[in-house]
Amino acid sequence: MTERKIMMDMKQLMLRYPTGKIALSGINLTVEQGQFVYLTGESGAGKSSLLRMFYGGLRPTSGALQVQGWDMRKASEDDIRSLRRRTGVCFQDQRLLFSRTVFENVALPLHIQGWKKQRLIGRVQKVLDYVHLGDRLWSYPEALSGGEQQRIAIARAMMATPPVVLADEPTGNLDEATARHVLDLLMGLNQLGMTVIMATHDLHLLNSHPGRVVQLHAGALVGDSYAV
Ligand SMILES: Nc1ncnc2c1ncn2[C@@H]1O[C@H](COP(=O)(O)OP(=O)(O)OP(=O)(O)O)[C@@H](O)[C@H]1O
Numbered sequence: 410m411t412e413r414k415i416m417m418d419m420k421q422l423m424l425r426y427p428t429g430k431i432a433l434s435g436i437n438l439t440v441e442q443g444q445f446v447y448l449t450g451e452s453g454a455g456k457s458s459l460l461r462m463f464y465g466g467l468r469p470t471s472g473a474l475q476v477q478g479w480d481m482r483k484a485s486e487d488d489i490r491s492l493r494r495r496t497g498v499c500f501q502d503q504r505l506l507f508s509r510t511v512f513e514n515v516a517l518p519l520h521i522q523g524w525k526k527q528r529l530i531g532r533v534q535k536v537l538d539y540v541h542l543g544d545r546l547w548s549y550p551e552a553l554s555g556g557e558q559q560r561i562a563i564a565r566a567m568m569a570t571p572p573v574v575l576a577d578e579p580t581g582n583l584d585e586a587t588a589r590h591v592l593d594l595l596m597g598l599n600q601l602g603m604t605v606i607m608a609t610h611d612l613h614l615l616n617s618h619p620g621r622v623v624q625l626h627a628g629a630l631v632g633d634s635y636a637v
């Protein structure tokens with residue numbers, strides 16, 4: 410058996426916001442390359458806070474956090490930029506840019522890496538085909554349904570074939586069939602080898618899409634199991 414790389418490693422991880430709120434405490438958790446992890450817990454449990462720490466949006470207050478080999482307490486701004494190039498994000502607070510076309514939105518992660526337009530078009534076409542929206546390159550997001558916008562966000566997250574994809578409530582506000590389709594797409598990325606961590610309240614989706622379930626409660630880790 411080949412040894413799996415550790416993508417995230419937490420030891421007694423604690424996060425306190427400047428307001429004094431302790432959002433996470435005593436978190437000990439390891440995520441290996443290639444895993445599909447559901448992050449669950451009540452509203453306010455700390456799911457989004459933890460996801461933000463995985464791409465350097467928030468730094469640990471105390472304890473240890475390693476992400477893709479970087480020590481997040483010591484990582485420089487350059488390190489964080491490198492980490493972000495290796496992380497696809499699909500977050501509620503990083504919605505699509507409504508003044509830009511679907512092409513421009515999806516191209517963004519590689520545009521900032523200096524890719525030229527002709528090369529970008531080929532890659533954007535490929536990832537949009539993957540999410541079954543290959544004919545919407547030149548649409549504006551406002552002309553798309555909520556589920557379609559979510560699929561565009563997944564297309565953007567996979568654009569640079571990152572080793573890790575983080576998704577925060579990607580199936581929130583979607584009907585059952587659309588939610589399952591969005592999850593199919595994320596599972597597909599996982600089958601391509603990407604480590605996927607997804608915060609969700611929709612645990613009934615586990616019936617059709619099994620995975621590792623990590624449960625938070627009031628900032629503490631209270632469960633970690635495989636549902637099959
Ligand atoms: N920027 C912030 N400043 C201060 N406190 C915050 C901030 N963001 C979140 N919190 C608090 O930290 C705790 C964890 O919030 P977080 O957003 O991580 O929860 P969550 O599990 O994602 O909840 P939800 O399911 O509602 O999205 C909550 O008590 C929240 O009020």
Ligand SMILES: [Mg+2]
Nearest residue numbers: 456457458608
């Ligand atoms: Mg949240």
